[in-house]
Amino acid sequence: xxxxxxxxxxxxxxxxxxxALKGLSHPNTSRLGNAFGMVGMAIAVVTTIALIVKLSGTSxxxxxxxxxxxVVGGGLGAFMAKRVEMTKMPELVxxxxxxxxxxxxxxxxxAVAEPTALGIQLVNGLIPVGNRFELFVGTFVGAxxxxxxxxxxxxxxxxxxLRIFQGAxxxxxxxxxxxxxxxxxMVACGVWFFFTQAWLPFIIMMAIAFVLGVxxxxxxxxxxxxxVVSMLNSYSGWAAAGxxxxxxxxxxxxxxxxxxxxxxxxxxIMCKAMNxxxxxxxxxxxxxxxxxxxxxxxxRPVKSGSADDVAFLLGxxxxxxxxxxxxxxxxxxxHTVKEMAEKLIAKGIQVRYAIHPVAGRMPGHMNVxxxxxxxxxxxxxxxxxxxxxFGQTDVVFVLGANDVVNPAARTPGxxxxxxxxxxxxxxxxxxxxxxxMAAGYAGLDNELFYMDKTMMVxxxxxxxxxxxxxxxx
Amino acid sequence: MxxxxxxxxxxxxFVLAIYVGYHVVWNVTPALHTPLMxxxxxxxxxxxxxxMLAAAMTETLLGQVMGxxxxxxxxxxxxxxxxxxxxxxEMFKKKPKKSHxxxx
Numbered sequence: 001x002x003x004x005x006x007x008x009x010x011x012x013x014x015x016x017x018x019x020a021l022k023g024l025s026h027p028n029t030s031r032l033g034n035a036f037g038m039v040g041m042a043i044a045v046v047t048t049i050a051l052i053v054k055l056s057g058t059s060x061x062x063x064x065x066x067x068x069x070x071v072v073g074g075g076l077g078a079f080m081a082k083r084v085e086m087t088k089m090p091e092l093v094x095x096x097x098x099x100x101x102x103x104x105x106x107x108x109x110x111a112v113a114e115p116t117a118l119g120i121q122l123v124n125g126l127i128p129v130g131n132r133f134e135l136f137v138g139t140f141v142g143a144x145x146x147x148x149x150x151x152x153x154x155x156x157x158x159x160x161x162l163r164i165f166q167g168a169x170x171x172x173x174x175x176x177x178x179x180x181x182x183x184x185x186m187v188a189c190g191v192w193f194f195f196t197q198a199w200l201p202f203i204i205m206m207a208i209a210f211v212l213g214v215x216x217x218x219x220x221x222x223x224x225x226x227x228v229v230s231m232l233n234s235y236s237g238w239a240a241a242g243x244x245x246x247x248x249x250x251x252x253x254x255x256x257x258x259x260x261x262x263x264x265x266x267x268x269i270m271c272k273a274m275n276x277x278x279x280x281x282x283x284x285x286x287x288x289x290x291x292x293x294x295x296x297x298x299x300r301p302v303k304s305g306s307a308d309d310v311a312f313l314l315g316x317x318x319x320x321x322x323x324x325x326x327x328x329x330x331x332x333x334x335h336t337v338k339e340m341a342e343k344l345i346a347k348g349i350q351v352r353y354a355i356h357p358v359a360g361r362m363p364g365h366m367n368v369x370x371x372x373x374x375x376x377x378x379x380x381x382x383x384x385x386x387x388x389x390f391g392q393t394d395v396v397f398v399l400g401a402n403d404v405v406n407p408a409a410r411t412p413g414x415x416x417x418x419x420x421x422x423x424x425x426x427x428x429x430x431x432x433x434x435x436x437m438a439a440g441y442a443g444l445d446n447e448l449f450y451m452d453k454t455m456m457v458x459x460x461x462x463x464x465x466x467x468x469x470x471x472x473x
Numbered sequence: 474m475x476x477x478x479x480x481x482x483x484x485x486x487f488v489l490a491i492y493v494g495y496h497v498v499w500n501v502t503p504a505l506h507t508p509l510m511x512x513x514x515x516x517x518x519x520x521x522x523x524x525m526l527a528a529a530m531t532e533t534l535l536g537q538v539m540g541x542x543x544x545x546x547x548x549x550x551x552x553x554x555x556x557x558x559x560x561x562x563e564m565f566k567k568k569p570k571k572s573h574x575x576x577x
Contacts, residue, residue, distance in 0.1 A: 010522075013519075017516050017519075018493060018497060020512055020516065021494070021497045021498060021501065021509070021512070021513075021516075022497050022500070024501045024502070024505045024508060024509050024512070025500040025501055025502060026502060027502070027504065027505065027562070027565040027566075027567075028567075030505055030508065030562045030565065031559070031562045031563070031566075033512075034508075034512060034555065034558050034559055034562055037512055037515060037516060037555060037558075038555050040516075041515065041516075041518075041519070041551055041555070044519060044521075044522055045521065045522070045525070045551075048521075048522045048525045048526070049525070051526075052525065052526065052529045052530065055530065056529060056530060062528065062529030062530060063529055065528040065529055065537060065540060065541045065544070066525045066528045066529050066541075066544055068541060068544075069524070069528055069540075069541045069542070069543075069544030069545040069548060070544055070545070070548045072545045072548070073544065073545035073546060073547065073548025073549040073551075073552070074548040074549070074551065074552040075552075076549050076553070077548060077549040077550065077551065077552035077553030077554070077556070078552045078553065078556055080549075080553050080557075081552070081553045081554075081556035081557035081560060082556070082560075084557060086561070086564075089507055089511070089557075089561075092511070092553075092557065093507075093510050093511060093514060096511070096514040096549070096550050096553065096554060097514065099518070099546045099547065099549050099550050100514070100517045100518060100520065100546075100547070100550060102543075102546050103518070103520050103521075103524060103542075103543045103546040103547045103550075104520055104543075106524070106527070106539040106540070106542050106543035106546070107520060107523045107524050107527055107539070107540075107543045109535070109539045110527035110531055110535070110536045110539040110540050110543070111523075111527070113531070113533060113535045113536045113539070114527075114530075114531045114532065114533060114536040117526065117527065117530035117531040117532070117536060118523060118526050118527055118530065119526065130478070130479075130480040134480075229510070230510070233510055233513060233514070236514070236517045237513065237517050239517075239520075240517040240519060240520045241487060243520050243523050244483070244523075245480070245483050245487070247523050247526075248479050248483065249522065249523065250483065250486045251519060251522065252519055252520060252522060252523065253483055253486050253487050253490060254486060254490040255516050255517065255519040256490075256517060256519070256520075257487055257490035257491045257494055258490060258493070258494040258497070258498075258513070258516065259494075259513040259516055259517040260491070260494070261491045261494030261495050261498060262494055262498040262501075262509060262513050263510075263513065265495065265498045265499060266498075266506060266509070266510070269503075269506075355503075355504075357503065362506075362507060362510065363503070363506035363507060363509075363510065364503060364504060364505060364506030364507035364508070364509070364510075365507055367503070367504040367505070367506070367507065368507045368508070368561055368564070371504075371561070371564035371565045372564050374564070376567070377504060377565055377567075380504060382503050382504070
């Protein structure tokens with residue numbers, strides 16, 4: 001097998017990866033797309049095994065290492081993919097980002113230790129300067145991706161006591177200055193490595209990158225996680241592309257760039273949906289201004305009702321729009337909600353779901369939960385497609401969402417002014433389920449809760465909806 | 474004529490791939506953004522190719538340990554990423570029987 005054939009197989013695999021992403025343009029074509037992705041990966045792996053056999057002869061002792069790693073890692077991956085709950089998807093995705101980041105770092109270390117083994121042609125016994133630069137970039141992006149994702153994972157799971165894993169942002173004086181200084185120091189070590197190919201600057205640079213990854217993510221609060229998760233998605237792609245550059249492997253560059261641009265686009269969409277600037281997100285430290293408005297909410301009267309009242313209201317309407325939010329995911333109420341919707345549909349009531357782009361903790365989080373509960377995706381609408389219909393809707397049922405339906409986003413001067421919202425306040429009746437009157441993530445009071453047509457139902461989303469289902473019988 | 478540096482060729486591939494990625498990803502339906510993230514997790518695990526070379530071709534202990542570890546980590550994503558995407562996409566499948574009246 002000549003090197004040309006190897007590269008041609010890699011090209012084939014790259015095309016498969018593009019097909020995998022292309023398939024996701026519609027649920028019907030997506031499964032075929034995923035199959036393309038698997039085929040592409042299989043082609044890449046088998047080709048590489050053939051290449052190793054050719055290069056190392058028939059001894060094959062090296063392949064034992066490869067298969068050993070594959071069995072351990074693959075087994076763990078399969079186990080997690082089978083067992084993970086759909087409400088825990090953000091954690092799984094963050095975990096996987098960290099795997100890519102760390103893997104990229106390990107490969108870079110191996111490449112610096114034994115460049116020829118990875119196919120890097122030496123010039124005068126040293127790694128060519130271009131490859132040195134690329135190794136440096138691949139390593140620090142990988143390291144930042146790893147430690148950043150670990151922090152993001154902790155924040156998303158919310159089950160660790162350690163302060164840096166808490167959802168609340170960690171902000172301290174001179175944060176940006178420290179980050180900037182560390183970044184400069186890291187680049188300086190990179191330049192040092194670039195000229196000398198010495199281990200010391202390489203290791204210092206790597207250590208700083210790990211610390212930077214932590215520092216970039218800790219000031220970001222829990223509800224901003226959709227941006228963070230997509231940003232780290234992007235980083236993991238760039239890390240792969242960086243490794244591709246260092247190893248002169250076009251397939252790695254193509255796959256890495258696809259992932260990198262995908263993550264970047266998702267971050268952009270998330271930022272747009274929160275009305276934040278892309279730049280401030282990339283720099284990290286956003287969400288730091290929150291907490292200013294917290295506590296501003298004074299006790300105002302709201303109309304609260306019981307599950308029976310809700311059931312009555314829903315049962316006597318013609319059209320219902322359900323607005324799910326993070327509260328639904330926390331309560332794992334998706335199946336119960338579906339049950340309630342079935343009951344309403346059986347009564348001849350039109351039921352639809354309205355999804356805000358940043359509802360939940362990652363892009364598309366709510367869609368997956370509803371799909372898990374076997375909600376037909378044709379009942380599920382994106383914000384822009386359903387916003388104009390709220391005016392003709394009898395009842396909007398807001399489940400565990402807050403800021404995404406806050407009409408304050410239309411008031412100039414408000415902290416969330418300009419953020420696109422679901423116009424629930426235009427409906428004839430509004431029902432809001434929340435655990436308490438606590439303000440949402442943005443720390444803002446929500447006018448929607450005080451409107452005459454709004455009824456609040458307090459309690460755990462799952463419990464409340466279960467009661468409604470009973471009352472509907 | 475002098476040869477074009479391989480880094481330049483890589484750069485060309487890089488820019489064109491970003492261009493392709495940009496256009497393909499904008500066409501992804503928002504409902505499938507979570508599967509998009511998990512499938513891109515699997516795809517970026519393509520670094521496994523570099524990891525395999527590091528695991529099999531290196532001779533020093535450092536190189537081999539790094540290589541095997543990298544293969545293991547990347548394999549988590551290759552297998553886990555594609556399988557969890559498959560599991561999610563199955564959920565988006567249209568159900569054959571649309572409405573079943575009886576409560577469960």
